[in-house]
Amino acid sequence: MARSSDPTRTRILTAASRLFYAEGIRAVSVDAVAENAGITKKTLYYHFRSKDDLVAAYLAARDQPNLVLFKRWFDEAEGALPDKVAAIFRHLAKAARHPKWRGCGFLRTTAELANLPGHPAIKIGAAHKKKFEAWLQATFAEAGIESAGELARQMLLLLDGSFAVVLLHRDASYMETAGEAARALVQAALPRRMRAAPQRSR
Amino acid sequence: MARSSDPTRTRILTAASRLFYAEGIRAVSVDAVAENAGITKKTLYYHFRSKDDLVAAYLAARDQPNLVLFKRWFDEAEGALPDKVAAIFRHLAKAARHPKWRGCGFLRTTAELANLPGHPAIKIGAAHKKKFEAWLQATFAEAGIESAGELARQMLLLLDGSFAVVLLHRDASYMETAGEAARALVQAALPRRMRAAPQRSR
DNA sequence: CGAGGTATATTCACTGGTCAGTATACATCG
DNA sequence: CGATGTATACTGACCAGTGAATATACCTCG
Numbered sequence: 058m059a060r061s062s063d064p065t066r067t068r069i070l071t072a073a074s075r076l077f078y079a080e081g082i083r084a085v086s087v088d089a090v091a092e093n094a095g096i097t098k099k100t101l102y103y104h105f106r107s108k109d110d111l112v113a114a115y116l117a118a119r120d121q122p123n124l125v126l127f128k129r130w131f132d133e134a135e136g137a138l139p140d141k142v143a144a145i146f147r148h149l150a151k152a153a154r155h156p157k158w159r160g161c162g163f164l165r166t167t168a169e170l171a172n173l174p175g176h177p178a179i180k181i182g183a184a185h186k187k188k189f190e191a192w193l194q195a196t197f198a199e200a201g202i203e204s205a206g207e208l209a210r211q212m213l214l215l216l217d218g219s220f221a222v223v224l225l226h227r228d229a230s231y232m233e234t235a236g237e238a239a240r241a242l243v244q245a246a247l248p249r250r251m252r253a254a255p256q257r258s259r
Numbered sequence: 260m261a262r263s264s265d266p267t268r269t270r271i272l273t274a275a276s277r278l279f280y281a282e283g284i285r286a287v288s289v290d291a292v293a294e295n296a297g298i299t300k301k302t303l304y305y306h307f308r309s310k311d312d313l314v315a316a317y318l319a320a321r322d323q324p325n326l327v328l329f330k331r332w333f334d335e336a337e338g339a340l341p342d343k344v345a346a347i348f349r350h351l352a353k354a355a356r357h358p359k360w361r362g363c364g365f366l367r368t369t370a371e372l373a374n375l376p377g378h379p380a381i382k383i384g385a386a387h388k389k390k391f392e393a394w395l396q397a398t399f400a401e402a403g404i405e406s407a408g409e410l411a412r413q414m415l416l417l418l419d420g421s422f423a424v425v426l427l428h429r430d431a432s433y434m435e436t437a438g439e440a441a442r443a444l445v446q447a448a449l450p451r452r453m454r455a456a457p458q459r460s461r
Numbered sequence: 462c463g464a465g466g467t468a469t470a471t472t473c474a475c476t477g478g479t480c481a482g483t484a485t486a487c488a489t490c491g
Numbered sequence: 492c493g494a495t496g497t498a499t500a501c502t503g504a505c506c507a508g509t510g511a512a513t514a515t516a517c518c519t520c521g
Contacts, residue, residue: 083371088479096498102482169283172281174429214416214437214440217423221366221423222388234413245447288505300508301508304509467519470514472513475511480506485498
């Protein structure tokens, strides 16, 4: 059976990831993925039952690395809670300025497959976002924020909103605007005793 | 010359709109649009130079109606500015609960065509969102808000974020969360003298 | 008025190419 | 030997766009 560490499987997944993220799902043929991975299509179909399977695997492979990255940006940021949240947006804005940036793979896949509501890739995308939201909520709750759940949802809305808007306008400054809005909302939600003098950035 | 009121052209555009919104761009063939419009493919190509042209026309046709609708929701809402902004989200949440709702056509098209940065449809989508943002900014400025520009951008982020998140989770309650965040941000931005007692909704 | 022409609008049938997925066979290795 | 993995070559469906012909409406000039 093909293990997840299987080198051929990994090669396929790497190629699929690069192409699906860069071009979109329906724009990329299975032939193109196989060629890019340096194998034949039949070999690809030996490792993945169908293209839909491959798409789901592409997103599944991005789940953990993405979450880990976000958490690291948060953990390594200086300052109080609002600053640490804003740091995520700051790092994202930097990434969004790279010419190969194409928004959030999870959201773009969902948008493209919106006519197939039960598609496994969409479920993986939804689960990914839920995990991120749950982590935020827990972080906020630990900080003594009463409305941790609502605040986490607001952060998610700003985050995913900035993915969409920045992709549309190709203007990463929206991501910084989102970061400032996030900072303000977190600041306002902090319990009074923990609230430092609100420092307007810039 | 084919006028915009041309009945055949309108039929094509109606069919294209329905199909592209429901299924996505690349998932819908030109044949499918033609059949749905009750004409032959060649007739479609008489009225539109290419599929890309048709896609652009589909979005262009949605531009004004969408803006008008949003403005009407705002104008007809009771209450002060924060409530009027929140009303847009409330109406949108209601729309999002309809089974045929598939998010924002502009954003989904942009996401799907993200590998074609100069595509005319993307330009139309970007212009549409800019118009909405400009209208919001003007409205906020008239209300005496100093940071009208930044606030308008924040509203856009929340709005487009809720399109993305609600489409992903198929849970329209995120749109109400976005509305509450929008209300809070507008409330906080109002000049003191105009600020009524902030009323937490619910 | 009316015959002939011209631009508009539409149809059927087709092309060259791509797509997801498969049948069959060959190889490698424990 | 036989399980795992890979390759060549194929299938039937679909796709964007086109060629050639036809119908309709209007306009010009005898």
